Amino acid sequence: AAVFNWPDPLLDTLDSQLYEISTVSILAVNCTSRDNSTIAAQWLRLAYHDMATHNSTTGTGGMDASIQFEFTRAQDVGMGMIESLRDFVSTLNQYVGMADVIAMGAINAVIGCGGPVIPFKGGRIDATEAGPATVPEPQQDLASHIASFQAQGFNETEMIALVACGHSLGGVRQVDFPLIATEDAPTGIQTFASTVGFDNTVVTEYLDGTTENVLVVGSNITTRSDFRIFSIDGNATMQSLASPETFNKVCAALIERMINTVPSTVTLTDTLEPFDFKVQDTSFYPQAGSLVFLATLRIIDVGVNRAVTMFWKERTGKFCPAKGCSIQATVIQEVPSLYAQLKGVTGFNRHSFNASIDLATSISHFWFEVNNSDGSAPFIVDNNGANYTIDQDVLLYDPQRTISTFFSNTSVNERMVVGVKDPSKTIVTSLTTFGSNTPPFTGSGIDTFELDSSFPPADGYTFYSLPFDFDGVFPLSHTIQATINGTMYSAWVPGNGI
């Protein structure tokens, strides 16, 4: 079973995006159309073009989101590029960059159109500048294409298969490639195959001579790059891909390698499997004479009617049975993403807790008791033995005082608020990741919070704020730091923090 150690902002975000309903897990489902092609086709092409900057000799380039700086090049022509990048902006935070989301997008593109499940690893690092212009183009000769794929780490057989896998989806748009898509196409696109979904029709139609793939049979012979590639080995590879099972197996393995092609300085995480137990959406802030502590324990639903209780200890390390340091959960059934369902997850149960913590004694440690109510002994969930520890209550992100409108409303002074206990000589800073609707979409900076007199001190806390434009941008999950009386504290604002 996959194990989650809280807190882990990278794995927390990646897991939520992959296994729960999110922009990236939902947009390409049902092979949704866009721009006369499909969102899935656009996402898969984007991923390939991003990877195509890899040089396996120098270990540079690959899946690093350098496409953000490259998509205006002729070799990356097409509005699908920027549209896809925009699809992904809302997922970015301090821990998860665009490159991980592009990789996740490729996986969701394939399954969204009925293709095989591909394992996901995270941890890619976003480039800060363009890579080399090494995306193969249809007018180049076969030797150049072999050399390109070789540099990217794929031999000739793998090149044939990877192109066939990619060109299972979408097609060539007339507006972008008028010299290739020369035939009259009422929809503005000449698709590679007669089926929309991710399947091997592109292969079988090539083999039986019915293909209308313009990169195979187009009247412009110079740009018949798929024909030159597919036929290198006398069609042996294409014939092997005529079996749908082989096609799916080979494509899953090659697309996995494609998205895991990263600069040699990058180390990817282990394959992300759905966690049995995941603590998420925690919040901790002062309110009306006590401390509010919110937490959710997400458990994979296995059809039992669980009762889950949260317990906690005071900061002194004392447990307090008399006053009651425990609370029952409210439970919400959550629909898993298509990817999770294909991995066999039928549902998640979110056991959510809203605890009122004594202001003076506070909280240092929380844990859960799970009773499956089926006669088996209740068991403890406590971070796999490592304890769910709250290491400080001096610097707290305050979601209640934070003001966000989510929609443009210039009359509202949007700002992020933190509470600081014992605030003499305090400097509060925050590392923020900001997405924007114009490229490059990722970037980060350090901002400083100022004392905010509109939030008078309360419950022993003083409040600092930072103007923040939440509109259209969701700067979720980042870390706020403060030096308070010479000691450095940091507070992680999890994904639901605003």
Ligand code: HEM
């Ligand atoms: C020699 C290698 C390749 C060449 C010359 C090539 C060329 C092209 C061209 C000219 C288009 C039309 C783009 C448009 O009109 O928007 C296209 C579309 C596409 N390519 Fe490739 N490609 C190659 C390899 C690949 C690979 C390896 C993949 C992915 C594994 C891939 C995935 C796609 C997809 C999904 C589309 C459809 C995009 C859409 O419909 O929006 N291509 N390719």
